[in-house]
Amino acid sequence: xxxxxVVISIMCIVQSVVGQSxxxxxxxxxxxxQQPLSGALVVAIVDGEQPKGETTDNEGKFSFKxxxxxxQFRVTFLGYSTFEKNINAIADISFGTIKLKTExxxxxxxxxxxxxx
Numbered sequence: 597x598x599x600x601x602v603v604i605s606i607m608c609i610v611q612s613v614v615g616q617s618x619x620x621x622x623x624x625x626x627x628x629x630q631q632p633l634s635g636a637l638v639v640a641i642v643d644g645e646q647p648k649g650e651t652t653d654n655e656g657k658f659s660f661k662x663x664x665x666x667x668q669f670r671v672t673f674l675g676y677s678t679f680e681k682n683i684n685a686i687a688d689i690s691f692g693t694i695k696l697k698t699e700x701x702x703x704x705x706x707x708x709x710x711x712x713x
Contacts (some may be wrong), residue, residue, distance in 0.1 A: 620683075621659040622691030624652050624671055626698070632656025633696060636673040640685070642666065675699060 624636045638658045639649030642665060652658045664686055671679040676696040683689060 617661045617663055618685045619659060619661050619688040620669070620685065620691070621689070622657070622694055624656045624658065624673070624694045624696060626676075627695035628698065630695075633673050633676070636671055636676075636696070638669075638671050640667040640669050640683070642668075671696065 620638075620640060622638075624633045624638065625631060626633060632652070632655050634652055634654045634656060636652045636656070636658075637649065638652060638660075639647040640660075640662045641647045648660060648662045650658055650660050662685055666682070666684050669681045669683045669691075671694055673696055675698060677699050679694055679696060
């Protein structure tokens with residue numbers, strides 16, 4: 597009987613620890629061409645902690661787990677505008693397709709420096 601109580605207690609502890617994380621997932625594509633953006637940085641940021649996230653795969657997909665809580669969700673990719681959204685992650689969130697628009701910025705000046713040995 598004591599063994600049974602210990603097993604049930606351990607199962608409850610494991611369930612409570614496992615239940616504290618949620619999955620964030622989706623796909624990042626170019627808004628104009630609908631082509632997947634491979635290598636986009638996807639992060640969930642909370643004050644005072646290291647950002648959690650990953651880069652998108654070859655199909656623009658991402659999926660990672662975070663602790664339950666409030667985050668600033670951000671997607672960045674060089675040459676594209678940043679996608680940001682405040683989220684309350686209390687259950688798994690699928691963002692579906694996130695469309696990033698190209699950013700039209702011009703560079704005023706480029707300097708190249710060479711060094712001779």
